[in-house]
Amino acid sequence: MSGYIQEDLSPEELAHRARLASSIAGSVRDLIDATVRTEVDEADIDEARRLIEAATAILRKDQLPGPFGIRFNTDGTKRSWGNAVLGRRNPIAPPVVLHHEPDVSWTEVELGAAYEGPAGLVHGGVLALILDQLLGSTAEYQQVPGMTGTLTVRYRKATPLGRIRGEARVDRVDGVKTFVTGTISVDGKVTAEAEGIFILPKWARGDKSDVLRRSVGEG
Numbered sequence: 001m002s003g004y005i006q007e008d009l010s011p012e013e014l015a016h017r018a019r020l021a022s023s024i025a026g027s028v029r030d031l032i033d034a035t036v037r038t039e040v041d042e043a044d045i046d047e048a049r050r051l052i053e054a055a056t057a058i059l060r061k062d063q064l065p066g067p068f069g070i071r072f073n074t075d076g077t078k079r080s081w082g083n084a085v086l087g088r089r090n091p092i093a094p095p096v097v098l099h100h101e102p103d104v105s106w107t108e109v110e111l112g113a114a115y116e117g118p119a120g121l122v123h124g125g126v127l128a129l130i131l132d133q134l135l136g137s138t139a140e141y142q143q144v145p146g147m148t149g150t151l152t153v154r155y156r157k158a159t160p161l162g163r164i165r166g167e168a169r170v171d172r173v174d175g176v177k178t179f180v181t182g183t184i185s186v187d188g189k190v191t192a193e194a195e196g197i198f199i200l201p202k203w204a205r206g207d208k209s210d211v212l213r214r215s216v217g218e219g
């Protein structure tokens, strides 16, 4: 599969790149929120656009030919910094930070104005996005990785913008299929429930390399 890259970076170089990635993505994330909520006049919009276009031109001076992909390092770490949910480099990622415990994986994340659907509420597609990643990464953490075959979400009540908590657990494994369940909650009350079926694709089955199996997901 293309887009899976093996690298050999020192811990210092990794830490340096992590700092750079988080700092630029954080600034752009702030810019997105400022753009959604700005009330300034046309002159200020024009000036802001000029500065943003200048910043874009600087970043375009040296670009990857395509997306970031998934990068493995010789120290065993994996970077999916372009990921739409977790990506350290990706300003449209909230970003979600996952915590894995023996039986449960969870995240707590603040969703601001950029994630609005109904007035003041989180967009249902954004909740599905986060659940997809959370459930899929839970399967991966439990050593039964797969690509999303089916994701079912039941929206039980509206989810206000602000801090949300996601939790997921592997329910059962049936051959190449892993069934994972999860919830989104606010202030201890569940607002959405999900079940995901994650399937180890044919190309990663059998005696394929460990790297290939670890490459299945995006977490």
Ligand SMILES: CCCCCCCC(=O)SCCNC(=O)CCNC(=O)[C@H](O)C(C)(C)COP(=O)(O)OP(=O)(O)OC[C@H]1O[C@@H](n2cnc3c(N)ncnc32)[C@H](O)[C@@H]1OP(=O)(O)O
Binding pocket: 132, 133, 134, 136, 137, 140, 145, 146, 147, 148, 149, 150, 175, 176, 177, 197, 199, 200, 201, 202, 203, 216, 217, 218, 219
């Ligand atoms: C770290 C991980 C983080 C992951 C979070 C992010 C996840 C993603 O966004 S992944 C991207 C979205 N998903 C995709 O692009 C997947 C696209 N689909 C595919 O690649 C394939 O159809 C795939 C992998 C789902 C199924 O693979 P394939 O090799 O065709 O499966 P196949 O051998 O035919 O079937 C295996 C079993 O799965 C079942 N199955 C196949 N497709 C599905 C499906 N979509 N839903 C449910 N079950 C299915 C089959 O019935 C079969 O069951 P059984 O073993 O009981 O007979």
